[in-house]
Amino acid sequence: MLERSRLATWGETHLQHFAVSYDLPVVFTRDAFDPANPTFADALRRLEPAKRHRVAIFVDSGVQAAMPSLERAIRRYAAAHAGAVAIEGDIVVVPGGEEAKTRPGLVEELLGALSARAMDRHSYAVAIGGGAVLDVVGYAAAIFHRGVRHIRFPTTVLAQADSGVGVKNAVNAFGVKNLVGTFAPPFAIINDGAFVDHLAPREKRDGMAEAVKVALIRDRTFFEWIEANADALAGFHPNTLDRLIERSAKLHMRQIAEGGDPFETGSARPLDYGHWSAHRLESLTGHAVSHGEAVAIGVALDTRYSVLAGLLPEGEDERVHALLTTLGFTLWSETLARREADGQLAILRGLREFQEHLGGELTVTLIDAVGHGVEVHRMDHGLIGAAIGWLAERQV
Ligand SMILES: NC(=O)c1ccc[n+]([C@@H]2O[C@H](COP(=O)([O-])OP(=O)(O)OC[C@H]3O[C@@H](n4cnc5c(N)ncnc54)[C@H](O)[C@@H]3O)[C@@H](O)[C@H]2O)c1
Numbered sequence: 001m002l003e004r005s006r007l008a009t010w011g012e013t014h015l016q017h018f019a020v021s022y023d024l025p026v027v028f029t030r031d032a033f034d035p036a037n038p039t040f041a042d043a044l045r046r047l048e049p050a051k052r053h054r055v056a057i058f059v060d061s062g063v064q065a066a067m068p069s070l071e072r073a074i075r076r077y078a079a080a081h082a083g084a085v086a087i088e089g090d091i092v093v094v095p096g097g098e099e100a101k102t103r104p105g106l107v108e109e110l111l112g113a114l115s116a117r118a119m120d121r122h123s124y125a126v127a128i129g130g131g132a133v134l135d136v137v138g139y140a141a142a143i144f145h146r147g148v149r150h151i152r153f154p155t156t157v158l159a160q161a162d163s164g165v166g167v168k169n170a171v172n173a174f175g176v177k178n179l180v181g182t183f184a185p186p187f188a189i190i191n192d193g194a195f196v197d198h199l200a201p202r203e204k205r206d207g208m209a210e211a212v213k214v215a216l217i218r219d220r221t222f223f224e225w226i227e228a229n230a231d232a233l234a235g236f237h238p239n240t241l242d243r244l245i246e247r248s249a250k251l252h253m254r255q256i257a258e259g260g261d262p263f264e265t266g267s268a269r270p271l272d273y274g275h276w277s278a279h280r281l282e283s284l285t286g287h288a289v290s291h292g293e294a295v296a297i298g299v300a301l302d303t304r305y306s307v308l309a310g311l312l313p314e315g316e317d318e319r320v321h322a323l324l325t326t327l328g329f330t331l332w333s334e335t336l337a338r339r340e341a342d343g344q345l346a347i348l349r350g351l352r353e354f355q356e357h358l359g360g361e362l363t364v365t366l367i368d369a370v371g372h373g374v375e376v377h378r379m380d381h382g383l384i385g386a387a388i389g390w391l392a393e394r395q396v
C-alpha cells in the first residue's frame with residue numbers, strides 16, 4: 001500500500017481516506033426453488049423486506065439441459081412468492097463452460113438483456129451456473145449501471161466450494177484467460193446441494209481438489225476429516241459432499257473477509273496453493289486436463305516440493321498423494337515432463353505467468369505442516385524437476 005507520508009509532493013496533498021464495508025451472505029440449502037424454501041425470497045428482501053423485487057434470471061445451458069424442469073420450478077417459485085419476486089422477461093440461457101467467457105459479443109448480449117428488462121441498481125441479475133457462467137454474468141452485472149445487485153447460484157462442486165463463493169468476476173480477452181473483470185461482491189450466494197446431484201462424476205470430483213487444497217493450507221482438522229471420509233467422497237455420497245463443500249466454501253470466504261486483501265492488491269494469492277503449475281498444465285493440454293484435475297496434480301507436486309525444500313516432514317507428501325488418489329484423481333500427465341526447445345521443462349513458465357497475473361514479487365504458497373501454508377518468493381527449478389520425477393515414479 002502507498003505510504004501516506006510519500007504523498008507529499010510539490011503541490012498540496014489532501015488525503016481523504018474512506019472505507020467501504022460489505023455484507024456477503026452465503027447460504028447453504030437444498031432445493032432452493034421449492035416454493036416452501038424461503039431462502040431466495042429472503043435473500044432478495046435482505047435490505048427492503050416490504051418490496052417486490054425485479055429480477056433478471058440467467059441460467060447455464062448445461063444446467064438447463066440437465067434439469068429441464070428448472071425453468072418451470074423458478075416460475076412456480078416466483079408465483080408462490082409474488083409479493084417478493086417479479087421475474088422480468090424470459091429466463092436467459094447462457095452457454096455453459098469456458099465458451100461463456102470467450103465468445104465474442106456475449107457480454108454485450110447480456111448487457112442488452114439487462115437493458116431490455118430496464119434493470120436498475122436496486123434490481124437483481126441472478127446467475128445460476130458453473131463458475132464460467134457466474135463469471136460472465138457477474139461481470140455484466142458489475143458494469144451495467146456501474147453495478148446492479150447480483151445473486152449467484154453456483155451449480156458445480158468447484159463453484160460451490162471455491163470459485164463461486166468469491167468477489168471476483170472475469171471474461172477472457174485477447175487470448176488471455178480472465179484478462180477483463182472486476183472485484184464486485186455479490187449481494188448473496190446461494191449454494192444449493194441439489195444442483196450437484198446432476199453433475200457427471202468428473203465434475204463432482206473436480207471440486208474436491210480445491211477442498212483438499214484449502215484444507216492443506218488452512219485447516220488440519222478438515223484435512224483429517226477428508227481423509228476419514230475419502231471413500232464416501234469417492235463414491236459421491238451426497239451428505240458427505242455437502243459437508244465438504246460447506247467447509248471449503250467457509251474457508252474461502254474467511255480468507256476474503258479476514259485475509260486483509262479481499263481485492264488482491266498485494267503480490268500474494270494465498271489460496272492458490274498448487275495453482276502455478278495447474279494453470280500452466282491446463283493451457284499446455286488445451287484444457288484436456290480440467291482445472292480440478294490440474295489442481296490435484298499441482299497440489300501433489302507442491303507438497304512433494306515442500307518436502308524437498310525442507311519445509312515439510314517426509315511422509316506427509318505420501319499422505320497427500322494417497323488421499324488424492326483415493327478420491328479418484330490421476331496425479332500424472334505426460335505434459336509435466338514436456339520440454340521447451342531450450343531444454344527447460346515447459347511447466348516452469350507457469351511460475352512466471354503466475355507472477356505476471358498480479359505483478360509484484362513472485363509469491364508462491366507452500367506448506368510447512370498439513371493445515372499450514374507458508375509463502376516463498378523463489379522456487380528451485382532442480383527441485384521442481386525432482387518433484388515431477390517423484391510423481392512419475394508413482395504412476396502404475
Ligand atoms: N471468479 C472467481 O473468483 C473464479 C475463481 C476460480 C475459477 N473461476 C472460473 O470458474 C470457471 C470454472 O468453473 P466450473 O468448474 O464451475 O466449471 P464450468 O463453469 O466451466 O462448468 C463446467 C460444465 O458443467 C456444466 N454444468 C454446470 N453446472 C451443472 C449442473 N449442475 N449439472 C450439469 N451440468 C452443469 C456447464 O454447462 C459446463 O459445461 C473457470 O472459468 C474459472 O476461471 C472463477
Ligand SMILES: [Zn+2]
Nearest residue numbers: 210275291295
Ligand atoms: Zn482453483
